[in-house]
Amino acid sequence: MALGRGYADQDCSLARALEVVGERWTLLVLRDCFYGVRRFGDFHAHLGIPRAVLADRLKALAAVGVVERRPRTTGVEVDYVLTERGLDLWPIVFSLAQWGERWLAPEGSRRLFSHAVCGTDIGSGGACPACGTVPPPADLLIRQGPGADATLRDDRVSTALRSGPHRLLTDLFPAPAHTAPSGP
Amino acid sequence: MALGRGYADQDCSLARALEVVGERWTLLVLRDCFYGVRRFGDFHAHLGIPRAVLADRLKALAAVGVVERRPRTTGVEVDYVLTERGLDLWPIVFSLAQWGERWLAPEGSRRLFSHAVCGTDIGSGGACPACGTVPPPADLLIRQGPGADATLRDDRVSTALRSGPHRLLTDLFPAPAHTAPSGP
């Protein structure tokens, strides 16, 4: 919500935060960033967001330093990646998703997170029950839960997330290595 | 954001949660609920939200069971209070406010929270450094921080919050007791 005229006359950090991440689609774009989505076309296909709105949101997020717009060395391609500010939004994305799982997912969890370093599923507070710490997003693996509905979307992001556990923040579609695994 | 047509084709708990709390103004209304605001007129005066939108939001929040609409026994007055579902939104409200404090409040914290049972200021993760636990909102006191700007608003909610520490979730304007403190 960049909101009509914004929340300018609120003396409140929550209102300030909402001016940055409170608009329609913004938090879903950021969720995709945590999942490892980086390309304009992937956000577009995965979210079904109108191109104009996506362009606006990415521009606004880059302007406040939550994501960085990073043109690739070759071609017209651009990567959008989270900055330090953006990474710090993880508790917000996570707590919203957890609330949705707890109260709005009667069919069971759609997505499950586990601690990459010990393999334990993390608890509802975001902490790893085995380690007793709250792992940063880079240390989490995401995988499908029993409540996931495979019939809703079939863009390449959904397919990649369905195909198996994925480590947050790592590129979902890394460029193929110059030296292929089976040799040059 | 009830959002155009909603996020219906997202297989994601975050999207579901945003359909409930993602619309403009909704999280600010909920923040006020945690602060102890309960009356239509107080939300209106404190937030500067249009009456029609406030009525819509409260109706929607009541419909999904996040707040309860509770007519007072006397008069036309109505109280809006958080349900169990609503109380469970505290991590979201808190983490958004903390992110705003960390990244968007160069003048210093606007609001500070302390653990009511031990008096310690709580940390940025929401945990009490002394007790090692994450206190529920009912165990927190809120008070002004150095970054607060007293010139922005002067409705009775702002005045009450400025006047001293206040325990979250307790009514900011309780009905005067039938037997006054100094006797009947």
Added chain:
DNA sequence: CGGTGGAGTTCAGTCATTGAACCACATAGT
């Protein structure tokens, strides 16, 4: 009976979002 305060509703104007179409640039193929 008139006045006041709380809790809304109604409504015209404004602003944001949507979806489809269009554009620009770079590479790949022929």
Added chain:
DNA sequence: ACTATGTGGTTCAATGACTGAACTCCACCG
């Protein structure tokens, strides 16, 4: 060189949401 394709956008009319002011309804007060 010419065309096709992929990527990352911009433009624009139509639709929907939000805003602000005015109005309503009801309960109590004097």
